[in-house]
Amino acid sequence: MYAFQDEFTQEPGLRYLNHAAVSPWPRRAAQAVSAFAQQNVHTGARDYPDWLQVEKSLRERLRRLLNAASRADIALLKNTSEALSFVAFGLDWRNGDQVVISNDEFPSNRIVWEALAPQGVEVIQVDLGGPDPEAALLAACGPRTRLLSISAVQYASGLRLDLERLGRGCRQAGVLFCIDAIQQLGAQPLDVQACDCAFAMADGHKWLLGPEGLAVFYCRSDLRAQLKLHEYGWHMLEHAGDYDRTDWQPAQSARRFECGSPNMLGAMALEASLSLLEEVGMVQVASAIAERVDWLQQGLRRLPGVTLLSPSDPQRLGGILTFSLATWQQRPLFDRLKAQQIICAPRGGGIRLSPHFYTQARAIEDTLAVLHELAGG
Structure with missing residues (x-):
């Protein structure tokens, strides 16, 4: 999937995990x-x-x-x-x-x-x-x-x-x-x-x-x-x-x-x-999204005070993963993440993350690191 990275020239430091709302365009x-x-x-x-x-x-x-x-x-x-x-x-x-x-x-x-x-x-x-x-x-x-x-x-x-x-x-x-x-x-x-x-x-x-x-x-x-x-x-x-x-x-x-x-x-x-x-092919797109959602899901499970609001069964998941943190209310957490250039959405009583097939490893790793700090882990 990284062969297509030149199609997405996003601002440095931006962690875009909001494709379930409005997606960035590819270069073409x-x-x-x-x-x-x-x-x-x-x-x-x-x-x-x-x-x-x-x-x-x-x-x-x-x-x-x-x-x-x-x-x-x-x-x-x-x-x-x-x-x-x-x-x-x-x-x-x-x-x-x-x-x-x-x-x-x-x-x-x-x-x-x-x-x-x-x-x-x-x-x-x-x-x-x-x-x-x-x-x-x-x-x-x-x-x-x-x-x-x-x-x-x-x-x-x-x-x-x-x-x-x-x-x-x-x-x-x-x-x-x-x-x-x-x-x-x-x-x-x-x-x-x-x-x-x-x-x-x-x-x-x-x-x-x-x-x-x-x-x-x-x-x-x-x-x-x-x-x-x-x-x-x-x-x-x-x-x-x-x-x-x-x-x-x-x-x-x-x-x-x-x-x-x-x-x-x-x-x-x-x-x-x-x-x-x-x-890319839709089978490959779906597989890449599932890999990234699972990566986020596994990382969130290791954080203290996290509640996953999305299904745990991979067959039940699309590209959306929603969670909450016990020590944070929804809106302040959303605002804090946005200030850290983590683009997500407040939905369903929590924070909704939605990566796409091209989402880079750094975006996921940085997001989990920020959440680890905010969770007091």
């Missing part, structure tokens, strides 16, 4: 944006057809990353929340329908379902703290359950769920399966066909190493036409670009969810970032 993403800016300065949109080829490449990279059946299943949206909203306000709900989520979801995957209350939709929140969270989620799916929406990896605890098992259970129960993939995509492999999910979505600014403002939305082909549209414009038309045409229909592909002009600047950056992940 910055170069792509710089080149795009220079094109805009010197030639404007003269080469717009070339830009569209980059966008096409981005869709194909995302298709491969998700193992979607077709590039037509991929929409490029603003963020995960927008994609979840397309699902929540696109389905034809009936009074009494239920949506099952966990009680640990990031607000994006809770509020959007609670907003359906005026339509008579009930949200069931399942406690994932037991020994078999998948069984708990599936047991909550009753005859009125229309959809199960779950984060692949819980943002605070780092709990990683068995998506294929959930997909099988949802299929058997006749329940739609929706995956908020933002804390897994780019950190571990994700196969939407193997998971048999109806929908999956993720922003590009976390584990995908891209910019904010651009997300992927996977919508299974048989469900696209079932989602009612609430946004309309030139770009979502089947014959987009034929401006003189007066009759119109939404695109048959997932582009039907993209109402207006694309985020071409974001596409340049994210396409470059995904090229790096593809060069």
Whole structure:
């Protein structure tokens, strides 16, 4: 993994362990944006057809990353929340329908379902703290359950769920399966066909190493036409670009969810970032992240007064490790770590660390050394 260190030229002394929030860009993403800016300065949109080829490449990279059946299943949206909203306000709900989520979801995957209350939709929140969270989620799916929406990896605890098992259970129960993939995509492999999910979505600014403002939305082909549209414009038309045409229909592909002009600047950056992940390979990325999380976990266990708030089973861990120190409250500890150039996040009652595949040994060793001192070890 260290062969790619020249892609990450971070400030000396910075220990960046916050990829579950917003990631630094690799060098190639910055170069792509710089080149795009220079094109805009010197030639404007003269080469717009070339830009569209980059966008096409981005869709194909995302298709491969998700193992979607077709590039037509991929929409490029603003963020995960927008994609979840397309699902929540696109389905034809009936009074009494239920949506099952966990009680640990990031607000994006809770509020959007609670907003359906005026339509008579009930949200069931399942406690994932037991020994078999998948069984708990599936047991909550009753005859009125229309959809199960779950984060692949819980943002605070780092709990990683068995998506294929959930997909099988949802299929058997006749329940739609929706995956908020933002804390897994780019950190571990994700196969939407193997998971048999109806929908999956993720922003590009976390584990995908891209910019904010651009997300992927996977919508299974048989469900696209079932989602009612609430946004309309030139770009979502089947014959987009034929401006003189007066009759119109939404695109048959997932582009039907993209109402207006694309985020071409974001596409340049994210396409470059995904090229790096593809060069490394997602199996290797996942292995490198697991190695670094285990390194942090073993080091934390040796500190006095530490409570690990993330699962101990490696099969249950994504790229997130959350802990607390008995002698420190959450916010003062976060502020102290930030002052030491340890970039992390206060989440889930503790401090969340999230290394990526390229994270250097020095960043982990320095972080553990600082925590050892703060713990009084």
